[in-house]
Amino acid sequence: MNIEECKKDLYNELRIAADVDSDFLEDSFVEYVEKLLSDAGIYENIQKGYYSNDSLGIRIDGYNWNPLEKILSAFIIRFSGLDEKILISQTDIEKLGKRASKFISRIDDKKFLERLEPTDEGYMLATDMLPYLDEATKFRVVIITDHELSNRIKLNKLKIEQINGKDAIFEIWDIERICRLIYSSEEGEEFSVDLKKLSGNKNGLKTLPANIGEKGISSYLSVMPATVLRDLYDEYGQRLLASNVRTFLQFRGKPNQGMKTTLLTNPENFFAYNNGLTVTASGIKTKESDGNTYITKLDNMQIVNGGQTTSSIYFAPQEKGSQQGIDFRDIDLSKVYVQMKLTVIKDRKRADTINSNISEYANTQNRIQTADLVSNHPFHKKIEDLSRSTNVPPGESGIASKWFYERARGQYDTKIRALKKADQKQKFEKEFPKKQKFSKTDLAAFENTWRMKPYEVKKGAQKNLELLGSKLVKEWEKNEDQFGIAFYKDLIAKAILFRQSDRAIQYESEWYQLERGFKAETLTYTLAVMRHKLLEDKKDINLKRIYDQQKISSSLKSQIMHLAKVIRDLILDIDFRDGAANPSEFCKTQKAWNRLKAIDYEFKLLSKEDIISEEEASKKRNHDKLINETSSDIAYFKQTADISIEKWQDIYEFLLKHMPEDSKDMRVLHKFTYRSSGIAQNIHIHDHKTAIEMLNKAKDNGYIIQIESND
Numbered sequence: 001m002n003i004e005e006c007k008k009d010l011y012n013e014l015r016i017a018a019d020v021d022s023d024f025l026e027d028s029f030v031e032y033v034e035k036l037l038s039d040a041g042i043y044e045n046i047q048k049g050y051y052s053n054d055s056l057g058i059r060i061d062g063y064n065w066n067p068l069e070k071i072l073s074a075f076i077i078r079f080s081g082l083d084e085k086i087l088i089s090q091t092d093i094e095k096l097g098k099r100a101s102k103f104i105s106r107i108d109d110k111k112f113l114e115r116l117e118p119t120d121e122g123y124m125l126a127t128d129m130l131p132y133l134d135e136a137t138k139f140r141v142v143i144i145t146d147h148e149l150s151n152r153i154k155l156n157k158l159k160i161e162q163i164n165g166k167d168a169i170f171e172i173w174d175i176e177r178i179c180r181l182i183y184s185s186e187e188g189e190e191f192s193v194d195l196k197k198l199s200g201n202k203n204g205l206k207t208l209p210a211n212i213g214e215k216g217i218s219s220y221l222s223v224m225p226a227t228v229l230r231d232l233y234d235e236y237g238q239r240l241l242a243s244n245v246r247t248f249l250q251f252r253g254k255p256n257q258g259m260k261t262t263l264l265t266n267p268e269n270f271f272a273y274n275n276g277l278t279v280t281a282s283g284i285k286t287k288e289s290d291g292n293t294y295i296t297k298l299d300n301m302q303i304v305n306g307g308q309t310t311s312s313i314y315f316a317p318q319e320k321g322s323q324q325g326i327d328f329r330d331i332d333l334s335k336v337y338v339q340m341k342l343t344v345i346k347d348r349k350r351a352d353t354i355n356s357n358i359s360e361y362a363n364t365q366n367r368i369q370t371a372d373l374v375s376n377h378p379f380h381k382k383i384e385d386l387s388r389s390t391n392v393p394p395g396e397s398g399i400a401s402k403w404f405y406e407r408a409r410g411q412y413d414t415k416i417r418a419l420k421k422a423d424q425k426q427k428f429e430k431e432f433p434k435k436q437k438f439s440k441t442d443l444a445a446f447e448n449t450w451r452m453k454p455y456e457v458k459k460g461a462q463k464n465l466e467l468l469g470s471k472l473v474k475e476w477e478k479n480e481d482q483f484g485i486a487f488y489k490d491l492i493a494k495a496i497l498f499r500q501s502d503r504a505i506q507y508e509s510e511w512y513q514l515e516r517g518f519k520a521e522t523l524t525y526t527l528a529v530m531r532h533k534l535l536e537d538k539k540d541i542n543l544k545r546i547y548d549q550q551k552i553s554s555s556l557k558s559q560i561m562h563l564a565k566v567i568r569d570l571i572l573d574i575d576f577r578d579g580a581a582n583p584s585e586f587c588k589t590q591k592a593w594n595r596l597k598a599i600d601y602e603f604k605l606l607s608k609e610d611i612i613s614e615e616e617a618s619k620k621r622n623h624d625k626l627i628n629e630t631s632s633d634i635a636y637f638k639q640t641a642d643i644s645i646e647k648w649q650d651i652y653e654f655l656l657k658h659m660p661e662d663s664k665d666m667r668v669l670h671k672f673t674y675r676s677s678g679i680a681q682n683i684h685i686h687d688h689k690t691a692i693e694m695l696n697k698a699k700d701n702g703y704i705i706q707i708e709s710n711d
Contacts, residue, residue: 006179007146008083013434024507026079030061033144033173035461036181039409039441041238043142044460046075047584049517051103051122058106059099060125064142065132068311069237070318072129072136073171074100078145088147088174090158097160097170100141105163108133121517128582137318139168149174183413190282191236193298198228198235203287204294207342216346218284222295224277226270226313226336232301233314241307259312260319264326267335276339277306284344295342309338377469379476379483380407380440385635386488392436395550403492404432406439438495444468445524446494452532452597454524458587484628484635493543500552501527501560508557511565521587522568525596530563532597538614545609559605570596636688640672643695648672651695654703669694 014028030048037043048062062075076096080086106112107126116123141160149172160168184190195204205228211219233240262270283299303310313336319328387405394400404412412432419425438446441461448457448468456467476483502523505512512519534540546552552560570576571583576595580586612620643651652666652673659666668690671683 073140204296226333486624486627493547555607
C-alpha cells in the first residue's frame with residue numbers, strides 16, 4: 001500500500017464526487033472518513049460541531065456516544081489538504097488531546113456554559129454531551145487527520161489525564177490507518193491480537209489442534225480465561241464482533257440473564273453451562289513448549305458466535321445493584337473460563353461466506369433469523385448481480401455506465417487492484433465510476449428514507465441496515481420476484497435523489513453555510529416528509545424521470561433545499577422538540593417523525609414532471625411487476641446454467657431421501673439431470689425457478705454445494 005498514492009487518489013475522488021473547491025475539501029474528507037468508520041462498525045452517529053477557545057485551551061469538532069461500551073468520545077480534526085507527506089508529532093497529538101479533554105471536563109460547568117450563547121455550537125455540544133457524562137465508564141479522544149504519524153510516536157505511551165475521575169484514552173486515525181481501512185476486507189480494519197501479552201503467560205494461550213484438513217483452513221480448541229476475554233473486549237470492542245450475526249441485547253433475553261446470574265452466583269460452573277465461543281482468524285502464530293501447543297498471535301480475530309457471552313462477561317461486573325445479596329461489582333472473573341473453537345481461514349475471499357455459515361450452523365443459544373445473515377442473503381446477491389449487468393442512461397456525461405453495489409466492503413478497490421494495466425483500470429472506472437459505488441448501509445439509507453422511516457435511518461448505519469434487513473427478508477420470502485430489474489432501477493433513482501439532495505444542502509444552500517450541522521437528520525427527514533405529503537395528496541416523486549436523466553431536476557432540487565431549511569429549523573427548535581435536549585436523539589424517535597410529517601407545507605417549486613399521479617403510480621407498479629417477473633425468470637435460468645448436469649444428478653439423488661420420487665417438484669428437477677441427452681426442450685421457463693427452490697431445499701437438509709463466484 002502506497003500512502004502517498006492513496007492520499008492523492010482520495011483527494012481526487014473527493015473533489016470529483018462532490019465537485020467542490022478547496023474550502024470544502026476538509027468537510028468532504030471528514031464525511032468520507034465518518035462513513036468509512038461507520039460502515040466498518042467502528043463509530044456510528046458522529047455528531048459534528050466545532051468549538052474552539054484558545055484562552056481556555058479548548059477545542060472540539062464533534063462527539064460520539066457508544067451506548068453499548070458506554071464510552072463518550074470527543075473528535076478533533078487536523079487537516080492539511082496537501083498532497084505531500086506531513087507528519088503529526090507526539091507533542092501535537094497530546095496538545096490536541098488535552099484541548100478535547102478540557103472541553104469534556106467543562107460540559108457540566110455552569111460558569112462555562114453561562115458564558116456561551118444558547119446558539120453557540122460549544123453550548124449545543126456541551127448540552128448534548130451532558131446526559132452521557134455520568135453514565136460513561138471512560139472517555140476517548142479521537143483524532144482524525146490526513147497527516148502521518150511520526151515514526152518516533154509510541155502509541156502505548158500516549159497518555160491523557162483522567163477526566164472526572166474516569167480513564168481517558170487516545171484513538172488516532174492518521175492517513176496511513178485510514179488507507180489501511182479503505183483497502184481492508186469487509187471485516188474492517190486489520191489488527192493482530194497478542195495472546196502472550198493478554199494471557200499473562202509467556203507462551204500464550206494453550207490450545208489443541210483439532211483439525212488440519214482443507215487447504216487454507218485449520219481448527220483449534222482452547223479454554224479462554226474470562227479475564228483475557230474481558231481485556232480483549234476492552235481493547236478492541238465491537239471490532240471483535242464485526243462478523244457476528246447478532247448485536248448484544250443488554251440483559252433482557254433469557255440467555256443473557258442466565259449468564260449474568262451464573263457469573264454472579266456460580267462463576268466456577270460458567271464453563272459447564274455456556275456453549276462457548278466460535279472464533280475465526282485470518283492468521284495464527286503458535287509455539288511448542290513442554291509438549292503443548294500455544295497460540296501466541298491471532299490476525300483479525302472475529303467472534304462469530306458468542307458475542308453475547310463476550311459482552312456479558314465484560315459488562316456484568318459493571319452492572320449496578322445486586323442479586324441474592326451479591327453485588328455485581330464483586331463478580332470474580334478469575335474463576336470463569338469459556339470454551340473456544342477457533343477456525344483459521346487464510347483465504348480472505350472465502351472468509352465472509354465461511355463466517356456466515358459458522359454463525360448459522362454453530363449457534364444454539366438464540367435462534368438466528370435469516371435476516372441477520374446480511375451479506376450472503378440472496379437479496380444482496382441479486383442486487384449485486386443486477387448492478388454488474390445493468391447499464392444506466394448516459395445522463396449529462398453522455399457515456400453509458402453502471403452502478404457498483406458493494407455487497408462486501410472493499411469489493412470495488414479489490415477489483416481495481418486486480419487489474420494490472422492502466423488502460424484496464426481506466427476502462428473499469430469508466431464503466432463503474434467511483435461516484436456510482438454504493439454499499440449495504442447506503443442502500444439501507446436510500447430505501448428506508450423512501451419508505452418514510454427517517455427515525456430508523458438516524459439510529460445509525462448498521463442498526464438501520466438491521467431494521468430494514470428484517471423487512472426485506474420477509475418481503476423476499478413472500479415474493480422474491482418483486483426485487484427484479486424494475487426494483488433495481490428505482491433503487492438507483494432513490495440513490496441519486498438521496499445523494500444529490502445531500503450535496504445540494506451542503507454546498508448550495510446559503511442557510512447551511514451560515515450554520516452547519518445536523519445535515520444527516522435534515523436530509524432523511526426532508527425526503528421522507530416530502531414523499532409523505534405528496535402521497536397524502538395522491539401523488540408521488542417521479543423516480544423514472546430521475547433514473548432516465550440520472551439526476552434530480554433543478555426544480556426538485558430547489559424544493560428540497562427550501563423544505564430542508566424548514567425541517568432543520570424545526571429540529572433545532574427546543575420547543576418543537578418538547579424540551580428534548582439533544583436534537584440528534586430526538587430524531588431517532590417515532591415522536592419526531594409524527595411531529596414533522598404533520599407540519600403544514602405547500603410545494604410551490606415542483607414542476608409537473610417531478611411528480612406522478614396516483615393513477616400513473618398504479619400503472620407503473622403493474623408494469624414493474626411484469627418487468628420484475630421477467631427478469632427473475634432470466635436470473636433463474638442463469639443460476640441453473642451455472643450448475644453442471646452431474647451436480648443436478650447429485651442433488652436429485654440426495655433429495656430422493658427426503659421427498660417422494662413422483663412428486664411434481666421432483667419430476668421437474670429430474671429434467672435437469674439429463675439436459676445433454678437432447679430432451680432439454682422439455683424444460684419450461686418456470687421450471688428453472690422450481691429447480692433453484694429444490695436446490696435450496698437440499699441445502700436446508702444439509703446438502704453442500706460450491707459454485708464458483710465471478711468475484
